[in-house]
Amino acid sequence: MIAWRVDPADNVAVAAQAVKAGDVLNVGGIDVIAVSDMPVGHKLALCDIPKGTMVIKYGVPIGKASEDIHTGDYVHTHNVEDITTLLCEEYATAYRRKAAEQ
Amino acid sequence: MRTEFLGYERSDGEVGIRNYILVISMVHCANSVAQQIAWATGAHVIVHDGGCVEFADQHERTYLSLLSAAKNPNVYASLLVGLGCEQTDHVKLIREIEESGRKAEYVGIQEQHGAKETVAAGVEMVKKLQTEAAKMERKSFPVSRLVLGVQCGGSDWTTALSGNSTIGAMTDLLVSQGGSVIISEVGGFPGSEHVLANRAVNTKVGLQIMQMCDELRDDYVKVHGQTIEEVNPTPGNKAGGITTLVEKSMGNVKKIGVESPIQGLIYAGEHVPHPGVWILDLRAPGVDGNATTGFSMSGAVIDVFSTGRGSPLGNAVMPTLKLTGNPASYEEMKSLFDFNAGVVLEGASLEETGKALLEKVISVASGEETKSEINGNFEYLIPRESRH
Numbered sequence: 400m401i402a403w404r405v406d407p408a409d410n411v412a413v414a415a416q417a418v419k420a421g422d423v424l425n426v427g428g429i430d431v432i433a434v435s436d437m438p439v440g441h442k443l444a445l446c447d448i449p450k451g452t453m454v455i456k457y458g459v460p461i462g463k464a465s466e467d468i469h470t471g472d473y474v475h476t477h478n479v480e481d482i483t484t485l486l487c488e489e490y491a492t493a494y495r496r497k498a499a500e501q
Numbered sequence: 502m503r504t505e506f507l508g509y510e511r512s513d514g515e516v517g518i519r520n521y522i523l524v525i526s527m528v529h530c531a532n533s534v535a536q537q538i539a540w541a542t543g544a545h546v547i548v549h550d551g552g553c554v555e556f557a558d559q560h561e562r563t564y565l566s567l568l569s570a571a572k573n574p575n576v577y578a579s580l581l582v583g584l585g586c587e588q589t590d591h592v593k594l595i596r597e598i599e600e601s602g603r604k605a606e607y608v609g610i611q612e613q614h615g616a617k618e619t620v621a622a623g624v625e626m627v628k629k630l631q632t633e634a635a636k637m638e639r640k641s642f643p644v645s646r647l648v649l650g651v652q653c654g655g656s657d658w659t660t661a662l663s664g665n666s667t668i669g670a671m672t673d674l675l676v677s678q679g680g681s682v683i684i685s686e687v688g689g690f691p692g693s694e695h696v697l698a699n700r701a702v703n704t705k706v707g708l709q710i711m712q713m714c715d716e717l718r719d720d721y722v723k724v725h726g727q728t729i730e731e732v733n734p735t736p737g738n739k740a741g742g743i744t745t746l747v748e749k750s751m752g753n754v755k756k757i758g759v760e761s762p763i764q765g766l767i768y769a770g771e772h773v774p775h776p777g778v779w780i781l782d783l784r785a786p787g788v789d790g791n792a793t794t795g796f797s798m799s800g801a802v803i804d805v806f807s808t809g810r811g812s813p814l815g816n817a818v819m820p821t822l823k824l825t826g827n828p829a830s831y832e833e834m835k836s837l838f839d840f841n842a843g844v845v846l847e848g849a850s851l852e853e854t855g856k857a858l859l860e861k862v863i864s865v866a867s868g869e870e871t872k873s874e875i876n877g878n879f880e881y882l883i884p885r886e887s888r889h
Contacts (some may be wrong), residue, residue, distance in 0.1 A: 403662055403846070413662055413742065415846055440658020440742035454744075457751040459696065462744055475744050483692050483730050483746040490695030491711055498704040 402426045402443060406458035411442040411474050418443070434471040442474040454479050460486060502856065504678060506647065506866035507639035508802075509574070512602030515772075516646040517574035518802045518866040520634045521545055521818060522627055524580045525567055527594075528552030528587035534616050535582040538623035542631065544580070545817040547881045552589045559885070560588055565770045566883040569798035571598040571605055573818040577634040578604035580626055582619065585611030604630065639868065644859075645679030647866060648773060650781075650796025650804040650819075651756040652686065654789035657809030657827055658741050659846065661752025664807035664826030667842035670855020671805070671862065672778065673758035681773045683801055684757050685781040685792040690714050691729050692750030702762040702777075709766050713782055720784070756807070769884065772800035783884055789814050790882030793821065797881075803865055805858070811837050815878030820871040822862060839871050 402412035402424040412426045414437055422433045426445060433443055442456070448468040453460035462479040472478070509517040522544040526535035532548040539546035547570055551563035567589070571579040579598060581591050591607050598605040606626055613619040651668050653660050672682045690697060694714040701707035721729045734743040743749045757763070757778050764777035773779050781799055785791040789812065793804050797818045804821040806814065811834040815821050825831050828843030840861050845854050865871055873879075 401846075405662065405666075413658070438740075438742065440662075442742065442744070456748055457755075459693075459747065459751060461748040461751070475742070476739060479744050481730060481745040481747075484728070486747060487692065487694060487714075490698075491715075494695060494698050494707060494711060498708055501704055 400424050402431065404445065405456060408455055408458045410444065410446050410448055410455045412445055413442055414439055432471045433473075434469065435473045437473045437475075444468045444470055444472045444474050446470055448474075503644075503860065503863050505641045505643055506863045507868060508642050508646065508866060509577075509637055510640055510642075511574050515574035515800065516642050516802075517576070518647075518868075519575040519820065520577045520637055521575050522578050522580070522630050522634060523547060523570060523576055523817065524582060524623065524627065525570065526552070527567075527581055527583035527589040527591055530584045530587070531582045531610060534610060534619050534623070537620045538580065538582065538627060541620070541624045542627040544627050544631070545879045547817050549881070549883050551883065553587045555588060562769070562885055563883055564589060564594070566794065566798060566881075568594060568597055569770045570818050570881060571603055572601040573797055573800060573802070575802050575818050576603055577637065578606070578630045580623055580630070581605060581607045582623060583607060583609045585609045606630070643679070644675060644863060644866075645776060647675065647803070647862070648681040648683065648799075648801050649675065649862065650683050650685070650793065650799075650801040651807075652684075652789065652792050652796070652804055653753065653756065653807040654814065655808040655810040655812035656741075657830075659826035659830075659843065660807055660809040661755055662826060663842050663845035664809060664824060665752060665755035666851055667824065667826065667845060667854045667858055668756045668805055668807055669758035670851050671758075671858040672756065673760045674855055674859050675862070676758075676761035676777055679776050681776045681779065682757065682761070683767070683773065683779045683781050683796055683799055684754070685783050685795050686753060686787060687713060687780065687782055687784060688717060688787045689750055689753040691718050692733075692746040693754050696751065697754060697763060697780075700757070700761075700763045700778075702764050706763060706765050710763070710780070713766065713780075717784070767799060769795060770798050784886050785884035788882070790880050791884040793880070794882050795884050798884075803862060805862065807842070813837055813873065813876060813878045815871075815873030815876070815880055817879040817881040820865055821873040821878070822865055822871050823873065824858065836876065837872055839865070 698707035824840035
């Protein structure tokens with residue numbers, strides 16, 4: 400069974416098939432054991448992601464862990480907070496500041 | 502890797518990959534007459550719900566959309582089919598089409614004293630144009646002359662992972678050889694504006710991207726009373742595994758690859774000023790046909806369309822090259838798909854698959870029919886920011 404890490408910096412991978420708890424998923428040569436069932440196309444953690452730290456996919460933060468996430472855990476809306484607004488405001492401010500300094 | 506394709510040179514210097522004849526309705530009253538002329542001749546028809554009793558801004562968009570279709574480099578000639586008393590000024594339209602070097606003729610229902618009579622006259626005119634068009638020969642051009650649209654729709658969990666990523670690999674390769682790629686679907690940009698701004702060729706363009714995303718966010722609140730984050734990702738997106746808006750948006754912008762700088766923003770009907778990656782800032786609702794038509798209005802000659810679940814969408818003035826990132830969808834719907842990017846999920850490298858996609862683009866550019874053409878899918882949806 401396979402899961403896909405899109406970017407080398409990612410701490411989650413996407414399951415390429417429906418997964419049952421206990422399934423071993425190969426992620427670019429490394430095995431990760433799924434903690435719970437999850438549908439195809441959903442994400443599992445490749446390492447521990449402590450509460451309050453970022454979930455990384457496509458090499459960028461996509462949200463914040465709303466509880467402690469452990470290796471092999473199913474990662475979705477139940478344990479990730481969508482902080483898009485905050486992230487985008489921070490990025491926009493930083494970009495505009497950089498542009499103004501040029 | 503081929504670096505040239507066989508295309509048609511137009512007198513204004515643009516290069517097309519098809520030699521289509523269009524039958525364009527001037528007003529909705531002439532739609533079925535235009536359709537009958539097209540069906541009898543195999544020409545492509547453009548019908549719509551405008552052309553009369555339109556407010557100035559709405560009519561301006563109707564006019565621009567019809568003019569842009571006729572001026573696309575894939576078009577040899579257009580037959581304009583009017584009623585006779587409509588708002589659309591066919592004399593001005595013919596003049597502006599001819600300025601681009603493309604041909605245009607007109608047939609009017611009131612002038613011809615009836616619908617059947619107009620169909621008969623129109624069919625003869627199209628046949629004559631087809632005979633002329635058949636005399637044109639393809640010539641060799643470098644791939645730097647290609648302008649593509651990149652798009653996704655009918656998405657599933659593979660769309661971002663293998664479908665859009667393969668388009669991105671193709672984009673990087675084509676642009677490195679001097680070609681042009683247009684992305685739109687800008688409603689999907691908020692959430693990845695920082696990534697896009699950092700890809701901009703300079704900070705001026707980066708700030709324009711930021712500004713566009715700010716406006717899109719503000720419009721959401723003004724028009725719907727809700728933030729974009731409140732409605733996105735949708736319940737369907739979440740069921741498919743998308744957790745946050747950043748994640749959804751990043752999957753969308755994978756289509757422009759990772760390397761090529763964004764040269765700037767263009768608007769409805771504008772062609773790319775110079776090669777590279779461009780954003781078509783078209784804020785019409787996110788139905789797929791709006792972006793496809795927007796690309797063809799900006800002079801794109803092929804639309805490369807990633808669809809996980811499968812969509813037949815085509816366009817009257819350019820072939821749509823359909824690919825899926827889902828190997829199962831590819832097997833189930835071979836009659837819809839031109840390319841299987843699902844091989845990426847089965848171990849093929851993204852780089853090689855992107856290269857194979859560019860090869861397919863070059864074959865299509867040189868004359869190979871896409872499934873959209875074989876299946877007769879030739880939509881043309883006038884993109885409107887608002888229907889009110």
